[in-house]
Amino acid sequence: MRKRIIIPLLLAVSLIFTSCTELITVTTDSSPRKNTNKSNHIKIDKSKLDDDITPSRWYEKAELSTGYNELDNDDQRRLYNAIIEHSADFDSNEENEDGWEITTFTLEDCYISSEDVAKVFFAADLDNPFMFWLANPYSYSYYEDDFSLTLNSYMPYEDYIKARGQLNSVINSVIKGLKPDMTELEREIYIHDYLVKNCIYKEKAKKGEFNRYTIYGALIDQTAVCEGYTKAFQLLLSYAGINSFNVNGSLENSDNVDHIWSAVELGGEWYYTDVTWDDTDDIDMYDYFNITTKQLLHSHSIAPLFDDYIASGDFDAENMVNANLVIPDCKATKYNYYRFYGSRLKSMTENKLADDLAKKAEAGESCFFIYVDPKLNFDIAYDQLFSDELFLFKNYIQEANSILGYDKLQYSVSVGKRKWLRTIMVELNYN
DSSP states (O other): OOOOOOOOOOOEEEEEEOOOSSSEEEEEEEEEOOOOOTOOOOOOOTTTOOOSOOOSSSSOOOOOOOOHHTOOHHHHHHHHHHHHHHHOOEEEESSETHHHHHHHEEEEOOOOHHHHHHHHHHHHHHHHOOTTTTTSOOOOOEEEEEEEEEESSSSSSHHHHHHHHHHHHHHHHHHOOOOOTTTHHHHHHHHHHHHHHHHHEEEETTTGGGGGGHHHHIIOOOOOOOHHHHHHHHHHHTTTOEEEEEEEEETTTTTTTEEEEEEEEEETEEEOTTTTTTOOHHHHHHSSSSSHHHHTTEEEEEBBBBHHHHHOOOOOOOOOOOOOOOOOOOOOOOOOHHHSSSEEESSSSSSSHHHHHHHHTTTSSSSEEEEETTTSOHHHHHHHHSSOOOOTTHHHHHHHHHTSSSBBBOOEEEEEEEEGGGGGEEOOOOO
16 A cells, blocks of 8 residues: 655746835645655664553543444454454464464354454454554354354564564553643644654555554554554554544555545544645645545545445455445544634635734744635635735735734745645745
């Protein structure tokens, strides 16, 4: 699973106004740039081991049960619970072609189909991102009315114990960074930013590099594909008291490559967030933060429901295609990053752009976001703000400098246009 392929396209426009002698340059960036600067990349002490994860003092851990709630009958639920219960038994710890055998357990008076087994594993994986060691290959058998299942691990017991301790240490350090007065949105931003700053995206994983698909890859190796990013995001959000689950699909603009992102619940409403695609330059690191289904479909395709896939007759337990147990229809916009933190442009004549710009400049912020109200035509508003003929944004810079009492802001700015998000991103320059 991989991220977008980015081809930067820059258009430079020079504007000179009679009201000032300064050259004003507007750079329109039509596509974001991949972030290769990991100056905040934290070095993990892999020798430090903690036995347990200490829950946050301030927030109750969210119980992840989306997958379990989609199971159809008691036999499926029995198997789900048994997988969780026996997932770390390591009774045999013998190496085989699928890794290392963990254990074999039997459920009496239980007969479920291969489709049922696949659905239960799907649900267990959806709800338990911490099970980083559990290998996808598994085997099962029936004897009369009894069902037996063998679980496998990607690593031997000794490596599992060490890896679990390393993860506990990192997770504890992240949880300690939560503050008692954080809103749900602030907690989500904190977790999101931690991963963006401390994990490097790897487009493909080579054979045997299973860590990159897990929380271990994202949090310890600090290198992961989208599945590692998303599982780490889900796990850390749960310790911040926020419910989420992973959604499968593909990237339409990248040869329909399989991809995973998050559905996040805030204030009782659902949003889509793709941390992997937000791992770019700072100016656009929130393009996929709490967006709607319509906005997501600008670049993503959502895989079908598991039950629909089964009903199609194409089911193959050994070659599962992407599917989903739940597909939320995300319509909420309140906690979209740009809408929540941006300066809302409701009218070209009556707005708070100058006041908001002065506040950003006073704080030394490098980026200024303008959210264009749906009542306005986005293209017309953009042209009026930044076109050769008008460049009205110059007036707001002048007003902001007047509020500040001196010419702190330069007239030279760089502009990123995100029509599908109704957002204009302005990189500010200071004197």
